[in-house]
Amino acid sequence: MTIQTSARSARxxxxxxxxxxxxxxxxPASELWLRNTTVGVIMASxxxxxxxxxxxxxxxxxxxxxxxxxxxxxxxxDNYAELFADPTFWRASSNTLVFGxxxxxxxxxxxxxxxxxxxxxxxxxxxxFRTIFYLPTxxxxxxxxxxxxxxxxxxxxxxxxxxGLDVNWLFDQRFSLLAxxxxxxxxxxxxxVILFLAGLYAIPEDVLEAASVDGASAWRTFWHIILPLLxxxxxxxxxxxxxxxxxxxxxxxxxxxxxxGTSTQLISFMIYDQAFVKYNFGxxxxxxxxxxxxxxxxxxxxxxxxxxxxDAPRRRRFTHRSKEKTS
Amino acid sequence: xxxxSRRVRITVAIGAxxxxxxxxxxxxxxxxxxxxxxxxxxxxxxxxxxxxxxNTLVNDGKPIELDWWAWTNVEQFQAIADAxxxxxxxxxxNVVNQPWExxxxxxxxxxxxxxxxxxxxxxxxxxxxxIANMEPYDIDPADLDADYAGAASHLIDGETHYIDLGLxxxxxxxxxxxxxxxxxxxxxxxxxxxxxxxxxxxxxxREGDQLRQAGFNFNSGGHTMQAGLAYQLGQNLFEADGTTxxxxxxxxxEVINRFVDIYADGSxxxxxxxxxxxxxxxxxxxxxxxxxxxxxxxxxxxxxxNWSAFQTPxxxxxxxPYALDRYNGxxxxxxxxxxxxxxxxxxxxxxxxxxxxxxxxxELSLIFSVFxxxxxxxDDPVFAENPALAAFxxxxxxxxxxxxxxxxxxxxxxxxxxxxxxxVAPEDALAAAQATLEKDLSGKDFVSSESLYxxxxxx
Numbered sequence: 001m002t003i004q005t006s007a008r009s010a011r012x013x014x015x016x017x018x019x020x021x022x023x024x025x026x027x028p029a030s031e032l033w034l035r036n037t038t039v040g041v042i043m044a045s046x047x048x049x050x051x052x053x054x055x056x057x058x059x060x061x062x063x064x065x066x067x068x069x070x071x072x073x074x075x076x077x078d079n080y081a082e083l084f085a086d087p088t089f090w091r092a093s094s095n096t097l098v099f100g101x102x103x104x105x106x107x108x109x110x111x112x113x114x115x116x117x118x119x120x121x122x123x124x125x126x127x128x129f130r131t132i133f134y135l136p137t138x139x140x141x142x143x144x145x146x147x148x149x150x151x152x153x154x155x156x157x158x159x160x161x162x163x164g165l166d167v168n169w170l171f172d173q174r175f176s177l178l179a180x181x182x183x184x185x186x187x188x189x190x191x192x193v194i195l196f197l198a199g200l201y202a203i204p205e206d207v208l209e210a211a212s213v214d215g216a217s218a219w220r221t222f223w224h225i226i227l228p229l230l231x232x233x234x235x236x237x238x239x240x241x242x243x244x245x246x247x248x249x250x251x252x253x254x255x256x257x258x259x260x261g262t263s264t265q266l267i268s269f270m271i272y273d274q275a276f277v278k279y280n281f282g283x284x285x286x287x288x289x290x291x292x293x294x295x296x297x298x299x300x301x302x303x304x305x306x307x308x309x310x311d312a313p314r315r316r317r318f319t320h321r322s323k324e325k326t327s
Numbered sequence: 328x329x330x331x332s333r334r335v336r337i338t339v340a341i342g343a344x345x346x347x348x349x350x351x352x353x354x355x356x357x358x359x360x361x362x363x364x365x366x367x368x369x370x371x372x373x374x375x376x377x378x379x380x381x382n383t384l385v386n387d388g389k390p391i392e393l394d395w396w397a398w399t400n401v402e403q404f405q406a407i408a409d410a411x412x413x414x415x416x417x418x419x420x421n422v423v424n425q426p427w428e429x430x431x432x433x434x435x436x437x438x439x440x441x442x443x444x445x446x447x448x449x450x451x452x453x454x455x456x457x458i459a460n461m462e463p464y465d466i467d468p469a470d471l472d473a474d475y476a477g478a479a480s481h482l483i484d485g486e487t488h489y490i491d492l493g494l495x496x497x498x499x500x501x502x503x504x505x506x507x508x509x510x511x512x513x514x515x516x517x518x519x520x521x522x523x524x525x526x527x528x529x530x531x532x533r534e535g536d537q538l539r540q541a542g543f544n545f546n547s548g549g550h551t552m553q554a555g556l557a558y559q560l561g562q563n564l565f566e567a568d569g570t571t572x573x574x575x576x577x578x579x580x581e582v583i584n585r586f587v588d589i590y591a592d593g594s595x596x597x598x599x600x601x602x603x604x605x606x607x608x609x610x611x612x613x614x615x616x617x618x619x620x621x622x623x624x625x626x627x628x629x630x631x632x633n634w635s636a637f638q639t640p641x642x643x644x645x646x647x648p649y650a651l652d653r654y655n656g657x658x659x660x661x662x663x664x665x666x667x668x669x670x671x672x673x674x675x676x677x678x679x680x681x682x683x684x685x686x687x688x689x690e691l692s693l694i695f696s697v698f699x700x701x702x703x704x705x706d707d708p709v710f711a712e713n714p715a716l717a718a719f720x721x722x723x724x725x726x727x728x729x730x731x732x733x734x735x736x737x738x739x740x741x742x743x744x745x746x747x748x749x750x751v752a753p754e755d756a757l758a759a760a761q762a763t764l765e766k767d768l769s770g771k772d773f774v775s776s777e778s779l780y781x782x783x784x785x786x
């Protein structure tokens with residue numbers, strides 16, 4: 001490079017820097033004020049409404065704590081020790097696991113099946129059906145839970161009447177948790193339908209046409225092309241469902257109150273019972289933190305599984321190309 | 328628009344808003360009472376042992392305003408406050424409705440922060456969260472006990488912070504139409520549990536295997552009976568120390584088996600309706616056990632149902648049990664210990680007025696379906712006309728265990744569900760409930776009031 005060239009480059013660089021600086025300086029003060037205020041408000045609300053309460057609850061989990069009468073006595077790890085020795089906690093944990101698995105599977109399978117049916121060229125009145133299937137999602141959960149409680153009534157409920165059954169759904173420990181799962185799936189599958197439909201409509205048409213031209217059957221098209229392309233949406237629905245169902249509470253409170261016995265007691269209901277019925281806020285906080293850890297671990301594991309699944313084709317392509325280069 | 332003119336407009340708007348809010352505030356404060364200059368009202372002194380002399384000046388006759396929180400029956404309490412204002416026109420008491428669902432978080436938090444209303448209605452199940460901020464009654468406890476049943480059981484270190492304005496307990500409600508259809512008369516009203524078991528069979532109707540009418544339905548009500556009926560067998564709810572729960576024992580097992588046997592007879596079914604009280608109201612069950620509040624529910628929700636009530640049966644005919652059942656009280660209001668001296672003075676004066684107002688006590692007792700704790704009105708024939716109240720009988724034979732924590736109700740409710748629906752043996756269910764109660768009560772300040780029962784004897 002000649003001296004002239006390098007000098008010209010330096011001048012160009014300087015000019016660029018000056019222009020950049022000038023562009024920065026030229027932002028109006030009101031915009032900066034708005035930006036800083038907005039971010040400040042968001043940060044302040046996060047700190048006040050999230051971090052501080054979580055911190056207080058964490059500290060409280062090491063105390064015998066009732067904020068309604070001012071009791072706040074340090075007990076060390078007694079709450080956690082008591083928790084892990086409490087058979088009700090283990091029962092609630094297994095109930096939560098079963099509830100989560102069944103509700104997620106039901107929501108995903110039903111949502112995907114209906115979305116795929118609506119996506120099919122054979123379906124008519126798609127808008128009408130989309131509306132119908134989405135209606136339960138917009139109904140208040142409390143109202144839906146009350147409605148289903150009536151439907152499950154062993155004397156006059158619609159379920160027993162329509163199907164000729166004689167089952168006390170909400171008071172029979174064989175069926176009570178399943179009854180809540182069914183209601184939850186009915187309430188939430190519509191949202192999965194909408195999300196899966198959006199994912200289906202995002203699939204490039206030429207991919208599907210190519211599969212059709214190549215003679216792929218409907219099942220092979222779905223399994224090898226559509227489902228892999230729906231993976232991000234599927235992952236999103238599973239993760240959000242998992243986070244939501246680990247905290248499921250309203251339906252248990254309304255329909256069974258955790259009963260019969262502890263057959264439908266979930267971890268989140270246990271937190272409510274300890275905090276707002278027995279006023280053991282310290283113990284409830286300990287349960288809440290265990291739930292937080294479980295939720296975080298499951299979410300991280302799911303992310304890792306999804307990432308591994310996404311990386312697997314790339315690793316196969318990389319390995320294939322590496323083999324091509326070396327051969 | 329120039330920046331300067333915009334600033335002027337904003338300033339004027341803020342100033343106007345401030346002036347408006349101040350004027351509204353002053354309007355609110357000026358809606359208070361007028362000055363009272365006449366100490367002699369020419370009214371008689373009310374009450375028997377606890378007395379109230381209205382011929383005084385309260386707060387030196389100067390206007391003062393108090394808030395009174397209530398979760399229900401706001402109109403009735405406001406009417407009492409307004410009647411007091413007619414005597415003392417300088418005193419305005421505003422009854423503020425706070426819904427039950429929010430009441431027991433809002434009130435304790437307000438009191439703890441040093442604020443809160445000067446007067447607030449109390450439920451003894453929330454004793455633990457309120458007592459630290461309650462001002463003692465400025466009334467001789469001996470006078471209170473002389474006029475109000477059970478007042479002595481509320482003494483804490485010689486002081487009273489609230490008492491019961493009425494007592495509630497359980498009774499057996501029965502459908503009089505079903506009773507008559509089964510060919511039963513008043514002479515068939517059972518006085519022992521064995522007799523009730525036979526009557527329940529007579530009232531049961533089945534079509535093949537299908538139960539159409541339950542003779543006795545206690546679904547979702549087992550825990551209510553459990554907390555009181557072991558007393559009939561001489562078993563207290565707590566050990567002698569007053570803090571250790573005592574439910575895993577022969578007496579409680581006998582109570583459980585008694586009702587399990589009624590269902591085993593076919594006179595009822597755990598799957599026949601979620602709640603015995605609902606099933607009774609819907610005309611599907613002939614008898615159920617319920618507390619006094621149920622008469623109000625029947626009047627409001629099932630006005631066409633013909634019903635009556637009789638006293639809870641006892642184990643042995645002709646024998647007076649240790650106690651017929653437990654009772655719980657509908658409480659009088661509490662006075663905020665954080666209130667200033669002027670407010671406390673007015674509150675204490677209003678308290679005396681409230682406690683000696685026989686007509687208001689009678690009205691509140693009927694509204695809440697409680698037996699009046701105020702002894703001067705206990706013999707009023709109006710209470711005998713309410714079957715649920717008439718069923719109590721001798722009120723002195725009901726025992727108050729104290730403001731027992733909510734875990735008793737929830738734990739015994741879970742226990743009954745385990746027995747009825749999950750096939751757990753009663754002995755095992757009792758043992759599990761005992762363990763849960765001991766865990767939940769450890770470290771709590773609760774002490775039973777059973778020792779204050781006039782006929783108390785240890786387990």
